[in-house]
Amino acid sequence: MTSEPRVQHVCTIVPDFMLEAISDGGSDEEREAAVATLAVDHGMREHRRAAPPPTFLAEAVPEAPHKHRRTYTADNGRALPGRLVRGEGDAGVGDEAVDEAHDGLGETFDLFWDVFARNSIDDGGMDLVATVHYGARYNNAFWDGEQMVFGDGDGVIFNRFTIAVDVEGHELAHGVTAATANLEYQDQPGALNESLSDCFGSMVKQRSLGQTAAEADWLIGEGLLAPGIHGVALRSMKDPGTAFDDARLGKDPQPAHMDDYVDTAQDNGGVHINSGIPNKAFYLACMALGGSSWERSGRIWYATLTDPALTSTASFLDFATLTVRHAADLYDTAARDAVATAWGDVGIVVEPPPDEEADEEWQPAPGMDPYYGAGDTSDPAD
Numbered sequence: 001m002t003s004e005p006r007v008q009h010v011c012t013i014v015p016d017f018m019l020e021a022i023s024d025g026g027s028d029e030e031r032e033a034a035v036a037t038l039a040v041d042h043g044m045r046e047h048r049r050a051a052p053p054p055t056f057l058a059e060a061v062p063e064a065p066h067k068h069r070r071t072y073t074a075d076n077g078r079a080l081p082g083r084l085v086r087g088e089g090d091a092g093v094g095d096e097a098v099d100e101a102h103d104g105l106g107e108t109f110d111l112f113w114d115v116f117a118r119n120s121i122d123d124g125g126m127d128l129v130a131t132v133h134y135g136a137r138y139n140n141a142f143w144d145g146e147q148m149v150f151g152d153g154d155g156v157i158f159n160r161f162t163i164a165v166d167v168e169g170h171e172l173a174h175g176v177t178a179a180t181a182n183l184e185y186q187d188q189p190g191a192l193n194e195s196l197s198d199c200f201g202s203m204v205k206q207r208s209l210g211q212t213a214a215e216a217d218w219l220i221g222e223g224l225l226a227p228g229i230h231g232v233a234l235r236s237m238k239d240p241g242t243a244f245d246d247a248r249l250g251k252d253p254q255p256a257h258m259d260d261y262v263d264t265a266q267d268n269g270g271v272h273i274n275s276g277i278p279n280k281a282f283y284l285a286c287m288a289l290g291g292s293s294w295e296r297s298g299r300i301w302y303a304t305l306t307d308p309a310l311t312s313t314a315s316f317l318d319f320a321t322l323t324v325r326h327a328a329d330l331y332d333t334a335a336r337d338a339v340a341t342a343w344g345d346v347g348i349v350v351e352p353p354p355d356e357e358a359d360e361e362w363q364p365a366p367g368m369d370p371y372y373g374a375g376d377t378s379d380p381a382d
Contacts, residue, residue: 016266030157
């Protein structure tokens with residue numbers, strides 16, 4: 001995709017500003033867990049900045065579909081990957097965190113292969129690795145550039161982080177973005193990076209549940225917030241800004257429209273905040289095109305992510321313009337106009353090109369039918 005140096009950031013599902021709110025407004029016990037989690041997260045990010053890029057970011061070697069999962073436990077320590085407890089083909093072990101993480105790796109692989117003909121994160125059959133029971137009362141989950149890591153939560157504000165399969169899909173999708181568009185993790189490119197992970201994470205969740213776009217709740221991290229917390233999830237793609245409003249967590253800061261775009265130095269320029277805008281556009285596109293999120297809208301978003309024209313510094317408008325083009329290339333003018341309208345409804349105006357100017361150079365990935373993908377023969381209209 002891009003010739004720029006590829007960097008894999010440590011991407012956490014709970015943003016710093018939520019943990020900082022707990023460290024300011026929580027009980028002594030809650031503050032202690034939040035501060036410890038922030039320290040671990042910052043240390044992991046510094047380690048990744050100093051480390052060479054992960055080997056999977058080199059050119060992938062195409063091979064047959066290769067789902068190979070390894071799930072470890074850190075036994076509440078922080079050594080990675082830890083002790084292997086379940087491999088590919090092994091039966092469940094009865095540990096909820098282990099089995100949820102292992103199954104989530106499989107659901108994510110299946111989405112990318114069955115729908116988008118992508119052979120794992122690197123498109124070359126990369127092994128999928130997860131470690132659970134990381135740290136003591138660790139309130140986060142992250143992709144470190146090479147594997148997934150899950151904390152157990154503190155049991156007071158956060159439950160175990162394997163409980164939400166979209167969290168796993170979200171974090172693994174950061175690896176896909178690093179291997180393709182290489183979006184900078186700052187400002188609008190960073191918010192696109194986060195939004196794409198929410199989009200693919202939501203597709204993993206909805207596909208695992210067999211839900212259409214109209215049936216889905218569009219919540220990211222539903223089930224993570226412990227009883228007593230005033231909130232339903234970490235984010236809402238359907239209604240950004242409404243996921244939580246709690247004395248300890250603060251209020252969900254996500255905007256749903258460019259009129260409310262947040263200019264901030266916090267959160268890498270608001271990558272977890274302003275992602276609400278493209279998230280809402282994806283939700284609206286899915287609802288307009290009908291069916292399931294991974295069908296028409298999902299294929300349009302994936303084609304855009306893997307388009308060489310998508311640069312690492314892409315703005316919301318850059319990304320939106322490419323989705324409109326791919327909607328026309330993959331489907332028809334009705335799909336094109338529906339996607340353009342979805343972006344317009346969040347304040348990003350894309351002028352669809354005349355039919356005769358539609359770009360005919362883009363082609364689906366080898367083995368991917370533009371309507372059905374690979375291995376998924378459901379009719380997008382169903």
